[in-house]
Amino acid sequence: MHNYQLPQEIQHLLSERIRKDDMFPELIRDGGYMPPNNELLIDAITALSMGKNILLKGPTGAGKTKFAETLSSLFQQPMFSVNCSVDLDAESLLGFKTLSYEGEKQMIEFIPGPVINAMKHGTFLYIDEINMAKPETLPLINGVLDYRRTITNPFTNEVVTAKDGFTVIAAINEGYIGTVPLNEALKNRFIVIEVPYIEGEQLKQLIQRNTKLDDEKMIDLFVKLSADLIQAVRQGKLSEDAASIRALLDACDLSVVITPKRAILRSIVDKLDEEREREFVMNLAETLF
Incomplete structure (x- = not known):
């Protein structure tokens, strides 16, 4: 199990808030996402602490990206990001090859993309509007999202296994033009958290x-x-x-x-x-x- 550890002061505040059943102003830094109820934050933190991926599901402008950034801040973990579109391909996810020079010698260098970077550094990976990607693209990272936490990089043939701490936060807007329903194999790799409007x-x-x-x-x-x-x-x-x-x-x-x-x-x-x-x-x- 690849688990995150919350900073001790956050663990203490969180446990106090759960017992008191009130909100979390001490946890949320200026400009962070303030959840509309306790359970939303508790459940997201619990899932991430256990090394599980979470899928933030809700209407546009409800604060899903801000929620992901706030979770990244709470765990004091950097976050690599992928913005999905119909043009998303393996290079956008994993990286690409380019020419470089070592002295006067020309060589081919692989520049890692957000998925490889997040795996190798053991940090969060945020996939925004995951259902905008073509259905044939996302299966590339099925092995990254399940218990294996592993991928064979098609550009280098390197087998990459995620460092402890790596996990994925994804966001989805359902029913928009250009989106496609997530297949069950992909959806089952996430804990789903509904993010409602703040009112x-x-x-x-x-x-x-x-x-x-x-x-x-x-x-x-x-x-x-x-x-x-x-x-x-x-x-x-x-x-x-x-x-x-x-x-x-x-x-x-x-x-x-x-x-x-x-x-x-x-x-x-x-x-x-x-x-x-x-x-x-x-x-x-x-x-x-």
Whole structure:
């Protein structure tokens, strides 16, 4: 078992928080992901501490990447990253060969990619939007994700076995154009953690910590806007993009300088493709602001 060890001060704080059943402000550094409930953080830390891979599943802009970065910070472990797309290939994952020189002698050198780097250093590997990759690409790393923690590098024929501490955090947005369902063999290599939208008082704290907006009345209005957008997404009236927390934080920042309605227009509305959705969001903005 390749286990991570949390720093002792984090272990102590975590055990105290579990007993008290409250939130974890001491654990989360400035700008980190504040989970909407205890279980989300406890379960992620528990799985990683046991050497298991985790799959963060949730809507766009819910904070999955920030969650991964926060976990990396908590474990005081660097994190190599892969951003998946339909163009993802073996070189993007594992590395590539290139010409180099030793003195005047020309030679072929292998430059390791994020998977090989994370395995050899025994650190986190973050795979973002894992379901954007072509189905034939990801099986390359099946052996990396299961108990073997091993891969034969097709470019060098080297058998690479991960150092202690290596594990994988992946993120997935389901139902988006260009995504494909994860096959069961791949999904079964992960512990799945649902990452919901941050709402209510927690969203208010997030705005206060991570944006330049300090007008409490205005912050409350943005929290109400977010709640209305999330409700509309759940009712099928809007796409998930409209309720992105990342976009909402951008709107809060812009509203310090320009009017809130223009901030919402630039940060949220102009990203939407359908005129019906654009009008819906602007009507909400008109009502609140």
